[in-house]
Amino acid sequence: MHSFTAQILEKNGFILENGDWYSLTSAISKNEALFIKEIISNSNPQSTLEIGCAEGVSSMVICSSISPNAHHTILDPNQYLEWKGMGIRNLKECGFSNFDLIEDYSEFTLPTLLKSGKRFDFVFVDGWHTFDHVLMEFLYINRLLNVGGVVVFDDVALPPLNKLMRYISNYPNYVPIGSAGPFYESNSRKVLDYFKRMISYIILPFGRKINNEFFDDTVLRSNSSLKINGSICAFKKIDDDKRGWAWYKHF
Ligand SMILES: C[S@@+](CC[C@H](N)C(=O)[O-])C[C@H]1O[C@@H](n2cnc3c(N)ncnc32)[C@H](O)[C@@H]1O
Structure with missing residues (x-):
């Protein structure tokens, strides 16, 4: 992992532009970072997508794990409004330039990406955490993700996300490939x-x-039998979505 990223995860914070110390409030943990890093190094994605940048920790982990000619797309409507651009500043501090930030809500951007024909090999979901919102995001991710690609969800021990992971684990075209962190x-x-x-x-x-x-x-x-008993979990897309129009399985 990039040394600046590892340092932020170790110290749980970083020094702001004005010299003040800033303690992380919303970032993934070191364990979760290692989980993402391992998944990326096993799958070597060329095109990656992330929902929710905040302090930029997961973005730094993704950018430091993908190959230098891969590209990372970040969606966050609040990066400058709420987070004062600190995520992007941290990415630049690491020397990364193979990413772009779309400063808009996932609910507006994901349909646009799909319509434009964009496809991804890896998606990390860590934005707004209600059941309906992440289900909406997954509806698009399921179509944006190439077969063989991986989708990773953070904070899956939260009841709305645990419920959603149970729903997604029923999809015939996905297999759970692991989880990490405390459940x-x-x-x-x-x-x-x-x-x-x-x-x-x-x-x-x-x-x-x-x-x-x-x-x-x-x-x-x-949850353990479904391999979703962690704070972060991953599913691999193994086939196109061939479910019928009224497909349903108890979750
Ligand atoms: C938990 S933080 C992300 C933390 C980040 N992944 C990390 O580990 O460093 C959640 C982020 O989701 C963003 N967010 C909230 N609603 C969103 C939406 N509808 N679309 C995209 N991002 C959203 C917030 O602005 C915030 O930056």
């Missing part, structure tokens, strides 16, 4: 999950169809 914030969640697993064994004989009518999917399929 459980409290011991009570761990205990709850343990009881859910016990219940799942007891109700197994009733069959999936009947159990779907009575139980939440988290009782029927654990």
